[in-house]
Amino acid sequence: MTWSTESTCETTATAQAVWDRWTTASSWSEDDASCQWATLEEPLKVGSKGKVRTTGPAQNFTFTEVVPLKKMTFTISLPLAVLAFPHTLGAGSSPSTVRVTHGIVITGPLAPVFGFLVGRKLARELPRVVRLVTEHAVLAEA
Amino acid sequence: MAARQLAALGLDVVVLEAHESVGGRTRSAQVAGVTVDLGGTFVGPTQDRVIALAAALGCRTHPTWVQGKSVVRWHGSRRRYSGTIPRVPVTTLLNTERVRLLFDRAANRLGADGMGRSEQDEISLGTWLTRVRAGQGATALLAAVARTTWGCEPDEVSLLHALRYVKGCGGINRMLDTEGGAQQDHFAAGAQEMSLRMAAELNVYTACPVRSVRHTAGEDVVLETPHGDLVARAVVVAVPPAMRNRIVFDPPLPSGYQALSQRWPQGALTKAYAVYEKPFWRDDNLSGQTLSDDGPVFITLDASPEDASRGALLGFIGGDYARRFDALPQAERRLQVLQCFAELFGPAALQPLGYIDQRWASEPWIGGGPTAHPGPGALTGYGRWMAEPVGRIHWAGTETADVWSGFMDGAVRSGERAATEVAAHLAVRTTDDEMAANA
Numbered sequence: 001m002t003w004s005t006e007s008t009c010e011t012t013a014t015a016q017a018v019w020d021r022w023t024t025a026s027s028w029s030e031d032d033a034s035c036q037w038a039t040l041e042e043p044l045k046v047g048s049k050g051k052v053r054t055t056g057p058a059q060n061f062t063f064t065e066v067v068p069l070k071k072m073t074f075t076i077s078l079p080l081a082v083l084a085f086p087h088t089l090g091a092g093s094s095p096s097t098v099r100v101t102h103g104i105v106i107t108g109p110l111a112p113v114f115g116f117l118v119g120r121k122l123a124r125e126l127p128r129v130v131r132l133v134t135e136h137a138v139l140a141e142a
Numbered sequence: 143m144a145a146r147q148l149a150a151l152g153l154d155v156v157v158l159e160a161h162e163s164v165g166g167r168t169r170s171a172q173v174a175g176v177t178v179d180l181g182g183t184f185v186g187p188t189q190d191r192v193i194a195l196a197a198a199l200g201c202r203t204h205p206t207w208v209q210g211k212s213v214v215r216w217h218g219s220r221r222r223y224s225g226t227i228p229r230v231p232v233t234t235l236l237n238t239e240r241v242r243l244l245f246d247r248a249a250n251r252l253g254a255d256g257m258g259r260s261e262q263d264e265i266s267l268g269t270w271l272t273r274v275r276a277g278q279g280a281t282a283l284l285a286a287v288a289r290t291t292w293g294c295e296p297d298e299v300s301l302l303h304a305l306r307y308v309k310g311c312g313g314i315n316r317m318l319d320t321e322g323g324a325q326q327d328h329f330a331a332g333a334q335e336m337s338l339r340m341a342a343e344l345n346v347y348t349a350c351p352v353r354s355v356r357h358t359a360g361e362d363v364v365l366e367t368p369h370g371d372l373v374a375r376a377v378v379v380a381v382p383p384a385m386r387n388r389i390v391f392d393p394p395l396p397s398g399y400q401a402l403s404q405r406w407p408q409g410a411l412t413k414a415y416a417v418y419e420k421p422f423w424r425d426d427n428l429s430g431q432t433l434s435d436d437g438p439v440f441i442t443l444d445a446s447p448e449d450a451s452r453g454a455l456l457g458f459i460g461g462d463y464a465r466r467f468d469a470l471p472q473a474e475r476r477l478q479v480l481q482c483f484a485e486l487f488g489p490a491a492l493q494p495l496g497y498i499d500q501r502w503a504s505e506p507w508i509g510g511g512p513t514a515h516p517g518p519g520a521l522t523g524y525g526r527w528m529a530e531p532v533g534r535i536h537w538a539g540t541e542t543a544d545v546w547s548g549f550m551d552g553a554v555r556s557g558e559r560a561a562t563e564v565a566a567h568l569a570v571r572t573t574d575d576e577m578a579a580n581a
């Protein structure tokens with residue numbers, strides 16, 4: 001079973017600036033109000049691990065997809081479900097913009113339950129998170 | 143306004159304006175052939191003084207477009223609704239109505255002087271919302287109100303100030319409504335036209351900031367400007383409270399006045415317009431009015447010209463949204479606004495003929511808008527010095543008004559009050575001088 005949602009926005013930030021923002025775990029708390037802190041414990045590649053703390057105890061996450069300047073996904077294991085956060089970068093509607101998409105995908109037998117319990121709240125915050133990521137990326141280049 | 147009234151009494155009046163044009167927080171611009179108001183825009187019932195001034199100056203208004211359905215974007219989903227009650231969850235609506243009643247009741251209980259209990263000035267509107275258990279939805283709705291009304295978050299404005307302010311407008315509904323409320327009409331040629339027409343009849347120096355105001359031993363005041371000094375018998379300082387501190391007063395103002403200037407900061411409210419070939423949302427039976435629980439644009443209105451020869455959407459960006467938005471480069475701001483419009487009105491909103499935004503918080507002689515947002519303690523602590531003259535210095539500006547403070551109507555009223563004060567002051571002085579000469 002799968003529960004999913006996503007939010008997209010277009011920005012004048014470069015793909016590099018957005019990528020830098022995504023892959024600097026220490027800045028995630030500035031973009032996502034529900035994140036207290038996050039750390040990446042090893043250089044970024046498929047399989048590298050980190051820790052993130054939201055409301056409850058800190059959780060481990062693992063990168064499952066890393067395609068520089070294009071996409072990256074990390075996952076968190078939940079009881080009988082996996083919470084994945086796919087991030088994709090694509091061409092914008094003009095040469096000076098890029099499209100930034102953040103998704104939430106919950107898979108596994110308890111996906112609908114976690115979708116209801118966790119996913120809805122995360123989904124509500126998602127547009128704000130994408131906007132803050134892009135704003136910070138723009139400002140980093142200004 | 144004070145200058146116009148004093149000149150009508152036959153006094154020799156000079157207006158010194160720091161910006162290169164008159165109008166202050168009313169400023170109009172042309173975008174793709176459409177006149178848009180970058181600051182003060184709307185007028186409505188009971189704003190009698192600004193309406194009278196507009197009529198006297200021949201500045202025409204027309205009703206704000208309200209036909210069709212409004213849109214609310216709440217918790218990520220977009221819904222249409224008719225009338226004034228947005229389609230947000232029923233519990234949110236009931237709670238908001240309960241909070242509105244509590245708020246209006248507390249506002250109505252304020253004394254005739256507009257003052258309430260000092261405890262009401264000890265807390266912010268945000269704290270009060272928590273105390274009355276407003277809940278998430280009602281708090282989000284009232285945060286939108288705070289962002290447009292004061293350009294701040296609910297935690298940044300004193301509860302007492304908010305109550306007093308809303309009372310001066312005749313209640314929350316009168317302040318927020320379009321039909322029958324403060325957004326009912328707007329100016330065909332832009333609100334700045336009033337100042338431009340008044341200026342045409344007055345002796346005005348623009349790009350002429352007053353740097354200092356000095357009382358002389360001879361009881362004149364000397365105003366220092368980059369273009370030279372000006373000696374006057376009285377001065378009306380009609381700048382936002384926070385801007386008073388940019389003027390050097392000699393002798394210095396009593397400490398309460400200085401604290402007032404520091405503790406009554408201007409809000410952050412940015413306006414953005416996109417102009418289209420036609421008001422395409424009307425074809426979809428949409429009024430152009432929207433409310434959103436996320437930004438940066440959280441309120442929109444249809445600001446098209448009366449003949450609908452073009453379509454114009456107006457978006458408000460206030461409080462924390464404005465502080466972040468204002469820091470972005472123009473291209474990103476435009477993109478963000480157009481994406482917000484597109485989410486509300488469809489992809490056609492991404493292709494405007496023209497776009498403009500106005501960031502009032504970066505205006506050096508205004509400091510923000512729409513008005514000041516005193517935090518807890520600032521009203522009871524320093525409010526009494528808002529309009530109290532100091533020697534030959536009199537104070538005007540919308541923040542000094544008791545009725546429709548923060549609005550153009552309050553600005554006009556304050557000018558009228560200051561003019562009466564100065565005329566009386568000068569008449570007394572003249573009589574004193576004559577008596578002294580005759581003695």
Ligand SMILES: Cc1cc2nc3c(=O)[nH]c(=O)nc-3n(C[C@H](O)[C@H](O)[C@H](O)COP(=O)(O)OP(=O)(O)OC[C@H]3O[C@@H](n4cnc5c(N)ncnc54)[C@H](O)[C@@H]3O)c2cc1C
Binds near residue numbers: 350411502
């Ligand atoms: C985004 C926005 C939307 C608004 N919407 C509405 C609305 O729809 N309806 C409504 O009624 N009101 C609205 N307002 C508020 C309204 O515009 C103001 O209340 C009104 O214009 C204030 O007029 P004022 O004369 O008191 O002050 P201001 O307009 O601020 O004028 C003060 C003037 O003093 C000048 N100045 C400052 N320092 C000096 C100095 N040292 N020397 C010389 N000159 C100096 C400034 O340049 C400025 O021109 C809005 C305001 C904003 C910013």
